[in-house]
Amino acid sequence: VSLRDLCETRRRPILTGEAPAFDTGGMDAFAAGIAELVGVVDAVNATDSPAAHAHASNVSVAIALRQLGVEPILQVVCRDKNRIALQADVVGAALHGVENVCCLTGDDVTAGDEPESRRVFDLDGPQLVAVVDGLAQGRYLSGRKLDPPPRLFVGAVENASAPPLDHRAERAAKKVAAGARFLQLQICFHPDRLETFVRELERLDVTSRAAVLPTIVLASGAKALTFMDRKVAGIDVPAATVARVTEASDDREAAYQLALEQARHALALPGVAGIHLTDFRHDGSVARLAADLGLDNDKETAPHAHRASLSI
Amino acid sequence: MKPVALIEHAVKGPVFGCRMCGQCVLHDTGMTCPMTCPKTLRNGPCGGVREDGGCEVVPEMECVWLKAERRSRTLPLLPSSWRAHFGTLRPPVDNRLQGDSSWVNFVRGKDRATPDGWLPGERA
Numbered sequence: 001v002s003l004r005d006l007c008e009t010r011r012r013p014i015l016t017g018e019a020p021a022f023d024t025g026g027m028d029a030f031a032a033g034i035a036e037l038v039g040v041v042d043a044v045n046a047t048d049s050p051a052a053h054a055h056a057s058n059v060s061v062a063i064a065l066r067q068l069g070v071e072p073i074l075q076v077v078c079r080d081k082n083r084i085a086l087q088a089d090v091v092g093a094a095l096h097g098v099e100n101v102c103c104l105t106g107d108d109v110t111a112g113d114e115p116e117s118r119r120v121f122d123l124d125g126p127q128l129v130a131v132v133d134g135l136a137q138g139r140y141l142s143g144r145k146l147d148p149p150p151r152l153f154v155g156a157v158e159n160a161s162a163p164p165l166d167h168r169a170e171r172a173a174k175k176v177a178a179g180a181r182f183l184q185l186q187i188c189f190h191p192d193r194l195e196t197f198v199r200e201l202e203r204l205d206v207t208s209r210a211a212v213l214p215t216i217v218l219a220s221g222a223k224a225l226t227f228m229d230r231k232v233a234g235i236d237v238p239a240a241t242v243a244r245v246t247e248a249s250d251d252r253e254a255a256y257q258l259a260l261e262q263a264r265h266a267l268a269l270p271g272v273a274g275i276h277l278t279d280f281r282h283d284g285s286v287a288r289l290a291a292d293l294g295l296d297n298d299k300e301t302a303p304h305a306h307r308a309s310l311s312i
Numbered sequence: 313m314k315p316v317a318l319i320e321h322a323v324k325g326p327v328f329g330c331r332m333c334g335q336c337v338l339h340d341t342g343m344t345c346p347m348t349c350p351k352t353l354r355n356g357p358c359g360g361v362r363e364d365g366g367c368e369v370v371p372e373m374e375c376v377w378l379k380a381e382r383r384s385r386t387l388p389l390l391p392s393s394w395r396a397h398f399g400t401l402r403p404p405v406d407n408r409l410q411g412d413s414s415w416v417n418f419v420r421g422k423d424r425a426t427p428d429g430w431l432p433g434e435r436a
Contacts, residue, residue: 078351079351083404104359105351105353105358105359107360107368108350108351108360108368108369110368110369111360111368119350119351121351121352121353122404122405122407123404124351124352124353124354124355124358125353125355125358126355126356126401127354127355127401127402127403127404130401130430130432130433131404131429133432133433134429134430134431134432137431137434139428139429139431140429141404141427141429141430142427142428142429143427143428143429144429157359158359159359159360159361162357162359162360162361162362162363163357163361163362163363163365163375163378164357164361164377164378164381164382166381167356167357167381170399171355171356171357171399174355174356174399174401177401177432177433178401178432178433179432179433186359233360233361233362233368233371234358234359234360234361234362234368236363
């Protein structure tokens, strides 16, 4: 079942994952890196130099995922490329059967290991959504026709937990009005903020038009939570949450239990269509979480070796 | 810079930190220039706003969009139509207009011209 189909029918909760940032070692190493996700999640994000660190490109990873029989979600950020390059990437990826495109503004260059880089931001996140939706309608931003139109399914992100809290739902609604059909939310450690945000999306009639997928992070322990709180702009981890994990006898297990609790909470909110998982544990936790949530059945994903031979 | 642009910059530079994008949207954004956002975002705050309201890129500076959102609600004498425009999807910047006077571009309609393919939300 495709992500598009699941977002449109909502026949069951959606589970998306994220390919670990990949550099070298070839396709075998890449396949090993995503093995934990295969058959567990419905689609996998191909990130675009996350946290402003260069890695194998979003387009190349999305194509590699397709070759392994996994449905990719091409993440596209506005930081590194102008509107010509961004459109070329999306249309080029579509040539290889990449359909899902998730549009982000992107971390700033200063978040990465090459902070002296030129930042681009020729488009911003909402504009990118509208431009990619235009591609799906059969036109470049210039108006030049795309015939036939590429098959694209457009999404975006929003941070329910960053100021100005009262404006976040409106901003998400703006992206949905521009064409986003799914919303992968930023990691949120404030359940109350997520609740308020989703309730507001319901009120704005956004949740029926776009599948809302809060992100749940599978962190490896207390240190990881502290790191996110201090180093990742836009993510705040309440002191009580850090303390709860830090003071546990097994902080690794406590971090898992926190994620499980957050996932249950998110999935119980009316208007939430599924969750997006970011896994930093790489110890089978994705499958464990899916099982604990009862989302491990009814996945029609074929073993990847078989599907790979079909798509290459 | 042409004479009108010089005057515009002299007025708007000190008050708004105007970057002379040539397509002014101050009236939509609580009289807060979005081009002073380090990412030059035209459509609201990115996801990197810090818990204390600080900018992702310049933590000691308040997020430009946080300020814009607040001022679009609270600034006195702002026409209600301007307040209502805060959430509008603003088109990509026309980089050719950089350095122009937005006043002249406004009169000539150049600040509102968008590419033919900019039809946000329209279905074929």
